[in-house]
Amino acid sequence: MGRYIIRRLLQAIPLLFIISIVLFVLMQNIGDPLATMGGRRPTRKEDRERLTRQLGLDKPVYVQYLYWLIGNDWTKVDLDGDGVAETQGRRKGVLRLDFGTSLIEKRPALTLIGERLPNTLLLMGAYELVVVIGALAVGIYSAVRQYSLTDHAITALSFIFYSMPIFFIAFLSMQIFALDFRRWGLPYFPTVGMFEPETGKTAGQVAWHMILPVASLALISLAGYSRYMRGSMLEVLNQDYIRTAKSKGLGRRYVLLVHALKNASLPIVTIVGLDLPTLLGGAIVTERIFAWPGMGRLFLDHVQRVDTPVVMAILMLVSVAVIIFQLLTDITYAWLDPRIRYD
Amino acid sequence: MSSEAATAIPQLKADELEAPPLTLRQLTWRRFRRHKMAMFGVAMLVLLFIYSFGGAFFVSEADANLTETAARLQPPSAAHPFGTDTVGRDILARTIYGGQISLIIGLTAMLVEVILGILIGAAAGYFGGWIDAVLMRFTEAVFVIPQIFLLIVMAKYFGGKVPNIELFGRTFSGSVVVVIVIIGATSWMYLARIVRAEFISLKEREFILAAKATGTPAVEVIFSHILPNCMAPIIVSATLAVAAAILAESYISFLGLGVQAPTATWGNMLDSAINYIDEGAWWYWGFPSLLILLAVLSINFLGDGLRDALDPHSRAV
Amino acid sequence: MDRPLLLEVNDLKTRFHTAEGTIYAVNGISYVLHEGETLAVVGESGCGKSVSVLSIMGLIPIPPGQIASGSAIYRSRDLLKMAEPEMEKVRGKEIAMVFQDPMTSLNPVLTIGKQITESLEKHMAMGHDVAVRRTVELLEWVGLPDPARRLGDYPHQFSGGMRQRVMIAMALACGPTLLIADEPTTALDVTIQAQIVELVIRLRQEVGMAMIWITHDLGVVAGLADRVIVMYAGFIVEEADVDSLYEDPRHPYTLALLAALPRVDRRRHQRLKSIQGAPPNLLVEPHGCPFAPRCERVIDRCRTENPSLQAVAPRHRIACWIDVQTGEPR
Numbered sequence: 001m002g003r004y005i006i007r008r009l010l011q012a013i014p015l016l017f018i019i020s021i022v023l024f025v026l027m028q029n030i031g032d033p034l035a036t037m038g039g040r041r042p043t044r045k046e047d048r049e050r051l052t053r054q055l056g057l058d059k060p061v062y063v064q065y066l067y068w069l070i071g072n073d074w075t076k077v078d079l080d081g082d083g084v085a086e087t088q089g090r091r092k093g094v095l096r097l098d099f100g101t102s103l104i105e106k107r108p109a110l111t112l113i114g115e116r117l118p119n120t121l122l123l124m125g126a127y128e129l130v131v132v133i134g135a136l137a138v139g140i141y142s143a144v145r146q147y148s149l150t151d152h153a154i155t156a157l158s159f160i161f162y163s164m165p166i167f168f169i170a171f172l173s174m175q176i177f178a179l180d181f182r183r184w185g186l187p188y189f190p191t192v193g194m195f196e197p198e199t200g201k202t203a204g205q206v207a208w209h210m211i212l213p214v215a216s217l218a219l220i221s222l223a224g225y226s227r228y229m230r231g232s233m234l235e236v237l238n239q240d241y242i243r244t245a246k247s248k249g250l251g252r253r254y255v256l257l258v259h260a261l262k263n264a265s266l267p268i269v270t271i272v273g274l275d276l277p278t279l280l281g282g283a284i285v286t287e288r289i290f291a292w293p294g295m296g297r298l299f300l301d302h303v304q305r306v307d308t309p310v311v312m313a314i315l316m317l318v319s320v321a322v323i324i325f326q327l328l329t330d331i332t333y334a335w336l337d338p339r340i341r342y343d
Numbered sequence: 344m345s346s347e348a349a350t351a352i353p354q355l356k357a358d359e360l361e362a363p364p365l366t367l368r369q370l371t372w373r374r375f376r377r378h379k380m381a382m383f384g385v386a387m388l389v390l391l392f393i394y395s396f397g398g399a400f401f402v403s404e405a406d407a408n409l410t411e412t413a414a415r416l417q418p419p420s421a422a423h424p425f426g427t428d429t430v431g432r433d434i435l436a437r438t439i440y441g442g443q444i445s446l447i448i449g450l451t452a453m454l455v456e457v458i459l460g461i462l463i464g465a466a467a468g469y470f471g472g473w474i475d476a477v478l479m480r481f482t483e484a485v486f487v488i489p490q491i492f493l494l495i496v497m498a499k500y501f502g503g504k505v506p507n508i509e510l511f512g513r514t515f516s517g518s519v520v521v522v523i524v525i526i527g528a529t530s531w532m533y534l535a536r537i538v539r540a541e542f543i544s545l546k547e548r549e550f551i552l553a554a555k556a557t558g559t560p561a562v563e564v565i566f567s568h569i570l571p572n573c574m575a576p577i578i579v580s581a582t583l584a585v586a587a588a589i590l591a592e593s594y595i596s597f598l599g600l601g602v603q604a605p606t607a608t609w610g611n612m613l614d615s616a617i618n619y620i621d622e623g624a625w626w627y628w629g630f631p632s633l634l635i636l637l638a639v640l641s642i643n644f645l646g647d648g649l650r651d652a653l654d655p656h657s658r659a660v
Numbered sequence: 661m662d663r664p665l666l667l668e669v670n671d672l673k674t675r676f677h678t679a680e681g682t683i684y685a686v687n688g689i690s691y692v693l694h695e696g697e698t699l700a701v702v703g704e705s706g707c708g709k710s711v712s713v714l715s716i717m718g719l720i721p722i723p724p725g726q727i728a729s730g731s732a733i734y735r736s737r738d739l740l741k742m743a744e745p746e747m748e749k750v751r752g753k754e755i756a757m758v759f760q761d762p763m764t765s766l767n768p769v770l771t772i773g774k775q776i777t778e779s780l781e782k783h784m785a786m787g788h789d790v791a792v793r794r795t796v797e798l799l800e801w802v803g804l805p806d807p808a809r810r811l812g813d814y815p816h817q818f819s820g821g822m823r824q825r826v827m828i829a830m831a832l833a834c835g836p837t838l839l840i841a842d843e844p845t846t847a848l849d850v851t852i853q854a855q856i857v858e859l860v861i862r863l864r865q866e867v868g869m870a871m872i873w874i875t876h877d878l879g880v881v882a883g884l885a886d887r888v889i890v891m892y893a894g895f896i897v898e899e900a901d902v903d904s905l906y907e908d909p910r911h912p913y914t915l916a917l918l919a920a921l922p923r924v925d926r927r928r929h930q931r932l933k934s935i936q937g938a939p940p941n942l943l944v945e946p947h948g949c950p951f952a953p954r955c956e957r958v959i960d961r962c963r964t965e966n967p968s969l970q971a972v973a974p975r976h977r978i979a980c981w982i983d984v985q986t987g988e989p990r
Contacts, residue, residue, distance in 0.1 A: 026496055165590055165636065167594075167616070240764040240765040249748045251748060299495070339816050
């Protein structure tokens with residue numbers, strides 16, 4: 001198993017290189033970062049040229065990539081445009097965890113991300129909890145009550161929620177639970193941000209503000225995964241070993257929870273583990289709608305303003321996270337299913 | 344002496360007691376027809392197409408783009424059954440023309456995706472070796488990054504680079520082509536994996552070895568012999584891909600990076616909805632979103648029915 | 661053989677309601693079983709032998725299945741009318757089952773130790789450690805090598821024969837009075853089959869439980885059973901002591917089955933005798949003798965009236981309108 005993990009990690013490295021190259025090339029052409037840097041005053045020609053040299057934007061693409069990867073503190077940069085490189089570079093490169101400085105906020109990219117990441121993680125954590133518990137509960141219930149009216153209703157609802165665009169649920173819940181509740185004099189939910197500025201960033205405030213965004217995100221996935229769980233559970237309940245367990249006179253609940261569940265939830269591990277890309281993508285839209293100060297919003301804002309270092313940093317982090325999660329999923333699956341042994 | 348039935352019955356031969364076997368096509372159609380949800384999905388889709396394309400006979404594109412700031416953000420009324428948007432345009436008319444684009448984008452993006460997926464998956468599965476290794480590394484690389492991130496970056500990359508198109512006397516924003524291409528280019532990976540798996544399992548079958556032994560060129564083996572045998576998962580995947588493409592387009596248009604003016608889609612009709620939430624203008628985001636929901640829902644029903652009919656062993660949901 | 665009556669099945673009828681129609685799986689079978697007796701149920705696939713015992717055990721899924729009529733009296737209680745909690749006390753403890761395919765019949769994600777101790781803990785109220793010790797004893801008893809170490813192993817780590825031994829140990833763990841074995845050797849190699857049959861014979865000698873042994877293999881029946889019932893299309897067509905069945909078969913179907921067995925002493929180049937025609941379509945409500953379409957000795961009456969079981973010799977009944985030896989109606 002240990003060898004398998006190492007092999008997977010080694011395989012991930014060239015993968016990450018390919019990803020970084022593709023993304024870097026893409027980023028070169030998405031716009032001119034300098035265009036948004038000067039504020040209202042149009043930048044003077046000399047300033048533009050100085051900035052260009054300072055940011056290394058005058059170098060060919062592969063050199064820029066090299067600097068991005070391993071920094072330029074081992075070489076000199078020509079800052080004054082006289083053709084002679086005299087200033088020592090100060091970037092250490094991504095391999096030494098220097099993702100550069102944001103072109104917009106003049107602070108290290110990683111710092112910016114570090115500020116926003118916990119907020120997104122909070123949403124993600126709550127989302128996973130709701131989705132996993134919900135999908136298990138609804139899926140098992142549906143499977144056990146197959147063909148009942150409730151089952152059909154749940155199936156229909158699942159299809160509907162599963163087909164909804166996130167913004168529909170988000171706006172709908174805002175309309176009903178924020179606006180209409182307020183109109184009807186009920187305690188209403190907030191629609192913006194993580195906390196009320198007057199009250200401050202308390203746990204209660206954050207939790208209260210989290211409900212609508214998490215619910216919007218989670219409902220869609222829950223609908224899809226509960227159907228998956230139902231299908232998996234039904235398949236398991238039809239297996240011979242369930243019949244054997246019943247023939248031994250074991251109680252219905254025991255058979256369900258001990259014999260069936262362990263088998264039926266194996267696919268859930270895969271789904272949850274591989275759900276990360278969907279989750280991160282959904283987070284972008286949700287954070288935008290609810291003005292949640294997370295990484296998704298950071299990405300969106302900084303792509304718009306062509307802030308290459310921050311955007312590359314986020315993309316690379318996301319890629320690393322996805323790869324690690326894939327690996328964790330495989331390991332967990334192998335740990336749970338005794339039939340699988342990676343050698 | 345008891346008996347089950349004392350009445351005389353006509354002599355039955357052994358064969359008559361069994362029902363005649365059905366052809367595969369008949370069996371598939373029977374299974375599909377039994378799937379009430381799928382039939383509902385088909386009906387709904389037909390209605391949506393009639394709405395978007397037939398509706399164009401009743402409402403002109405000029406009507407859809409007619410701004411009337413005095414009538415901005417009005418709730419549904421007799422004059423404007425779906426209400427008006429932030430510059431007074433009739434939402435009903437806009438959803439008709441927006442629907443055309445959304446549906447077309449869904450279908451064409453699916454085509455791009457299917458072609459890419461089949462080509463890459465078939466090449467990887469059939470040729471194996473280093474071709475497979477390289478293609479699969481590439482597939483994995485693109486797969487790892489969540490689609491929306493890629494779409495956002497690529498939309499920015501291509502944004503403004505494709506000029507407007509004149510077609511059928513109407514002007515379409517070049518961003519439509521951009522959106523189709525980038526959605527197709529970021530969705531093919533799943534299909535490629537399926538196709539590759541099918542090819543790997545099929546290429547060792549005897550009828551393929553026979554074709555190869557008689558000197559059939561690789562291209563013909565791939566497209567005439569192997570591919571027709573794995574159509575079932577491809578068809579199911581392609582159907583569901585249309586829904587995914589419609590959703591993807593709606594998301595990036597909603598974020599303001601997708602289809603641009605002057606072309607309307609269900610997604611970009613919502614792009615400033617966030618700013619007007621507090622005014623309670625539910626019709627502004629409600630109708631386009633509802634139409635997206637209906638389209639995606641009916642495609643999902645249809646896809647479910649197709650999967651049951653064509654590929655009953657692959658029950659995932 | 662004056663052993664007390666253990667199980668009395670009366671006119672059991674089981675049907676399945678499916679989208680294609682109603683499947684008439686079991687159409688009124690009746691038999692009795694005494695304590696310590698071994699009854700073999702023989703018939704081809706689809707004749708209802710498995711469904712009949714699953715019905716008795718209450719393991720038929722109730723929609724789409726339906727026990728249309730009948731009773732199964734076990735120790736003065738009708739199993740078919742028992743409430744589920746009552747049945748749970750009978751299953752595993754008094755009546756146990758062994759199934760055909762030990763690979764799919766054992767839970768792949770639970771250790772075999774767990775799958776045995778859970779029965780002991782539930783039915784015999786054993787504490788965990790006691791149950792574990794007893795499990796080791798049971799595994800040793802069925803001939804599993806190194807049982808203490810293998811308690812923590814999973815089914816896929818055993819060979820087919822070993823798995824079946826585990827299943828037998830699991831079934832006999834709580835000392836049931838009746839063991840129902842549904843084609844337990846069909847999925848195994850021939851040599852392993854013999855080992856399992858030998859094992860069961862030995863266990864039966866030590867414990868003395870009654871058995872219902874379902875099989876389509878007449879060869880296995882001979883060394884194992886006291887009595888045999890032959891089923892076809894959900895009906896019993898012949899019922900006899902095992903010796904009578906082999907020496908003096910009276911039903912055309914039984915004769916055909918026996919004739920179809922390849923024999924070492926036949927002349928070479930002699931064609932194997934198969935039964936003409938196709939298995940019956942269970943979607944049609946049965947009229948007339950179910951074997952009529954394939955019977956070589958069929959007469960008109962067979963097609964219109966279904967014969968009931970009648971005695972032709974002591975403890976030997978058949979459901980047939982003719983006498984196989986003369987070909988004349990009886």
